[in-house]
Amino acid sequence: MVIINNYSEFEALLGKEIGTSAWHTITQQQINQFAEATLDHQWIHVDEERAKNEGPFGATIAHGYLTVSLLPFFWHQIADVQNLKMEINYSIDNIKFAQPVKVNSQVRLIAKLASIVNLRGITKAAIGVTMEIEGEKKPAYTGEVVFLYHFKD
Numbered sequence: 001m002v003i004i005n006n007y008s009e010f011e012a013l014l015g016k017e018i019g020t021s022a023w024h025t026i027t028q029q030q031i032n033q034f035a036e037a038t039l040d041h042q043w044i045h046v047d048e049e050r051a052k053n054e055g056p057f058g059a060t061i062a063h064g065y066l067t068v069s070l071l072p073f074f075w076h077q078i079a080d081v082q083n084l085k086m087e088i089n090y091s092i093d094n095i096k097f098a099q100p101v102k103v104n105s106q107v108r109l110i111a112k113l114a115s116i117v118n119l120r121g122i123t124k125a126a127i128g129v130t131m132e133i134e135g136e137k138k139p140a141y142t143g144e145v146v147f148l149y150h151f152k153d
Contacts, residue, residue, distance in 0.1 A: 002018055075145070089145075
């Protein structure tokens with residue numbers, strides 16, 4: 001895990017891979033709970049029997065937005081940004097889904113600092129993200145997540 005205490009420490013990572021999270025298994029329970037929370041009960045996600053017999057993937061798949069919602073979980077395994085007054089999720093940009101995540105797949109995140117700007121004392125950091133699926137050539141998605149960090153000093 002990388003520890004970041006201020007803008008200059010963050011800026012030193014520009015263009016570099018910051019790190020890789022641990023693997024996380026996407027379970028049917030997690031998919032079902034996400035479906036309940038978002039009211040998205042499409043059969044490809046929640047009907048195991050139908051997905052197995054009629055679906056193109058032979059199993060249920062995670063909602064794309066479920067995998068995106070895991071960004072903060074994975075990011076906090078990669079970087080510990082300290083000395084903060086506040087951290088704000090600013091945007092998620094250019095997410096491109098390349099492959100569905102089947103139930104019981106393991107996924108992890110690779111993060112790279114794509115850009116960083118000092119906005120009058122607030123750090124705007126764009127993190128390039130790739131969600132890998134264990135054993136697959138293509139990632140689940142690629143894109144950028146942008147955070148605003150207000151450091152104490």
